[in-house]
Amino acid sequence: MSQTMIRDLTKGNVTKLLLQFAFPLFLSNALQAIYNIVDMIVVGQYIGGAGMSAVSIGGDILHLLTFVAMGFSSAGQVLIAQDVGAGNLDRVRRTIGTLFTFLLAASVSISIIFFLIRNPLLLWVNTPAESYQFTLDYMVICIVGLVFIYGYNIVSAILRGMGDSRRPFVFVAIAAVLNLILDILFVAVFDMKVFGAALATVIGQAVSFIVSLVYLYRHRASFCFDFKLKSFAIDRDAFKRIAVLGVPMAIQAAAVHFSKIVLMSWINMFGVVYSALAGIYNKINLMIAVISNSFTTAGSAMVGQNLGAKKDERIPEILKTVTICGFVVSGAAGLVILFFPQQVFSAFTGDGSVLAVANVLIWPIIVNFIGSATRSVSFSLINGSGNTKMNLAVAIIDGIIGRIGIAALLGFALKMDCLGFWYGDALAGHIPFFIGLSFYLSGKWRTQKKTLSKPAEL
Numbered sequence: 001m002s003q004t005m006i007r008d009l010t011k012g013n014v015t016k017l018l019l020q021f022a023f024p025l026f027l028s029n030a031l032q033a034i035y036n037i038v039d040m041i042v043v044g045q046y047i048g049g050a051g052m053s054a055v056s057i058g059g060d061i062l063h064l065l066t067f068v069a070m071g072f073s074s075a076g077q078v079l080i081a082q083d084v085g086a087g088n089l090d091r092v093r094r095t096i097g098t099l100f101t102f103l104l105a106a107s108v109s110i111s112i113i114f115f116l117i118r119n120p121l122l123l124w125v126n127t128p129a130e131s132y133q134f135t136l137d138y139m140v141i142c143i144v145g146l147v148f149i150y151g152y153n154i155v156s157a158i159l160r161g162m163g164d165s166r167r168p169f170v171f172v173a174i175a176a177v178l179n180l181i182l183d184i185l186f187v188a189v190f191d192m193k194v195f196g197a198a199l200a201t202v203i204g205q206a207v208s209f210i211v212s213l214v215y216l217y218r219h220r221a222s223f224c225f226d227f228k229l230k231s232f233a234i235d236r237d238a239f240k241r242i243a244v245l246g247v248p249m250a251i252q253a254a255a256v257h258f259s260k261i262v263l264m265s266w267i268n269m270f271g272v273v274y275s276a277l278a279g280i281y282n283k284i285n286l287m288i289a290v291i292s293n294s295f296t297t298a299g300s301a302m303v304g305q306n307l308g309a310k311k312d313e314r315i316p317e318i319l320k321t322v323t324i325c326g327f328v329v330s331g332a333a334g335l336v337i338l339f340f341p342q343q344v345f346s347a348f349t350g351d352g353s354v355l356a357v358a359n360v361l362i363w364p365i366i367v368n369f370i371g372s373a374t375r376s377v378s379f380s381l382i383n384g385s386g387n388t389k390m391n392l393a394v395a396i397i398d399g400i401i402g403r404i405g406i407a408a409l410l411g412f413a414l415k416m417d418c419l420g421f422w423y424g425d426a427l428a429g430h431i432p433f434f435i436g437l438s439f440y441l442s443g444k445w446r447t448q449k450k451t452l453s454k455p456a457e458l
Contacts, residue, residue, distance in 0.1 A: 018321045022298035026291060027169050033287035035176040035204070037348075039197040040283050042183040044349030047134075047193060049276040052349060053268075054134030054194045056279025057127055060264050062142045062149075064257040065114060068106045069150040071250025072099065073157035074300075075242050078383055080161025081301045085308030092162075093224040094238040097231045099154055102239065107150035111143050118143070125261060126268035128275055134194040141195065145202030151209040155216055160297060162223060171212040179204035248391035249383070255399025259428075263407050263421045274418050276354045280345060281361050281422055285368050288333050292372045295325045296379045303384025312446050315381070319440070322380045326373035334366045364422035371429030378436025385445040394432050403428035 039059070043051035076099040083091040114121070118139060127135050152175075156168040179200050186196025220227050260282070267278045299322040306314045337344060345358040382390045407424025410416045416423070439445060 018295075018298055018302060018318060019325070021163070021165055021301065022294050022325065026294040030291055031169070031172050031176045033290045035172065035179055036286055036290070037283040038176070038180050038183050039201060040279055041348055042187050043194055043197050044276075044279075044351065044354075046187050048349065048351040049272050049354050050128075050131040051134055051194050051197075052279045052351075052354070053128055053131035053272050053275035054138050055197065056275060056282060057122070057125060057131070057135045057264060057268070058138035058142060058194075058198070059279070060257070060261055060282065061114075061121065061125075061139055062146075064254065064261055065110055065143070065146055066149055066153075067250050067254035067257060068110065069103055069153040070253040071248075072103055072106075072242055072246035073153040074249050074383060075246030076154075077157040077161040077297075078245060078300060078304045078386055079241055080158065081163075081304040082308040082386070084162060085305035089224045091238070093231070094235040095242065096158055096223065096225045098234045098238040098242060099157065101232045101234050102242075103150050103154050104147065107147040111146045115140065115143050125265040128268055128272040130272045131275065137193070137195040138198040141198035141202055145205055148202065148205040148209040152205065152212060155209070155212040158216065158223060158225075159212075160301060163301070165298070167212070167215060171208045171215075174211055175204040175208035178207055245386050245391075248389070248395065252391050252395035252399065255395040256403070257399075259399045259403040260425065262404055263425055266407070266411060266421055267418050270418055273353050273357065276349070276351070277358060277361060277418070280348050280354075280358065281365065283348070284337070284344070284361075284365055285372075288330060288369050288372050291329055292326050292376045295322050295329075296376045296383070298322075299376065299380025300384040303380055304386070307385060315445070319377050319381055323373070323377045326376040330369040330373040334369045337362055337365050337369075360419055361422065364419070364426045367423065367426035368429055371426060371433070374430055374433035378432045378439075381436055381440055381445055382432075387439065387445065390435065390439055394435055397435065398428055398431040402431045 036059070040052060040055050043055050076095055079095050080092055083089070083095070118136065122132065122135055122139070152171065155171070159165070159167050182200030182203055183197055186192040186200050190196060192199070216223060216225075217227055225231060264275075264278055268275045299318055302318050303315055306312070306318070341359055341362050342355070345355055345361070349355065378394075382394070403425055405424075406427050407421045410420030410424050411418070412420075414420060
């Protein structure tokens with residue numbers, strides 16, 4: 001969203017501008033969802049339950065490793081959006097340089113650490129014996145490619161913070177198409193098993209990052225960043241601002257992903273079939289989550305830039321629009337799962353032992369879809385206003401206390417087993433809504449301006 005768009009924003013066209021900003025994100029995240037489930041579908045159709053278990057476990061571990069990228073790139077996007085709204089382009093430049101250097105260094109460090117502990121980690125999550133080697137292959141290749149995931153998140157944060165949500169769509173489209181082609185080639189044609197699926201993923205991520213980086217370099221003048229070596233130096237003030245907002249966001253992402261891995265380790269105790277089912281559950285929920293995140297991202301950017309411009313009166317209309325969009329998408333997806341479950345589940349695999357018990361996932365998935373809609377509006381306000389304490393509260397309550405606690409209660413205490421674990425995950429996803437609602441009603445979001453620069457004259 002540019003400063004011109006901020007100036008033109010009125011109650012009557014909030015929906016139009018939000019959708020204008022969110023639609024490319026919607027397409028981008030829809031592609032990203034497809035990109036994330038392609039491995040599961042190809043492996044499920046050509047290898048079966050053991051391969052699906054491997055992609056499920058390896059994918060969940062990979063998502064945990066991205067917590068620093070998710071937290072700090074989201075923080076960078078919010079800060080860039082706020083500084084664009086305030087007209088402070090020098091801060092934009094210093095934020096970009098600091099974001100690049102810190103996150104790329106973090107990706108290398110995390111890759112090395114988790115490569116060294118790969119075997120103990122797989123034992124800790126109770127990886128089924130039938131899928132152990134497949135899981136190890138998938139995880140190792142993805143760890144090697146972690147730097148490309150971090151790099152893409154950096155570039156996307158810069159572009160979206162500056163108001164460009166179209167280019168990230170193009171870049172993820174390149175990765176999605178390439179991943180699909182290589183998945184089929186490596187797994188179906190060359191019979192490279194799960195190793196081939198992981199290799200296809202990494203190659204797609206690498207190409208996407210390189211193309212996006214070239215675009216950013218060629219248009220460097222538009223982004224206030226010259227790509228000179230000195231510009232990549234970590235600026236103390238910029239890093240402090242990013243860390244203040246990014247650490248709670250990173251903790252939030254880590255807490256949620258860690259809690260999901262704990263649940264996954266419990267589900268894995270019931271064997272490879274339920275481990276494969278967990279993969280289907282996670283991929284379907286990931287698909288709706290990344291789509292609803294497009295509204296979160298758009299809403300956060302609009303909230304951040306309007307707070308930066310001291311246009312607080314626009315925020316309620318923005319949040320109302322995010323809420324409506326989230327429920328439309330989640331409601332439509334829920335109806336598909338309710339009325340066509342076998343068609344959806346069979347798209348992932350033809351393994352009869354997995355499909356025979358797949359219907360157990362229907363209602364946990366629908367409950368999670370509803371939670372996905374409610375989270376969008378809460379995080380639009382919390383992230384857009386830069387409230388670090390609220391992000392930390394969400395991380396602890398939702399990620400640790402809520403998800404693990406509810407799942408343990410239902411699964412172990414009430415003896416619902418895997419169904420209880422899935423319901424625990426779905427119900428915990430509603431917690432951020434109540435935290436966000438309390439924050440909104442308190443009105444304290446109007447004073448969350450410690451990270452903001454002096455607003456530009458609009």
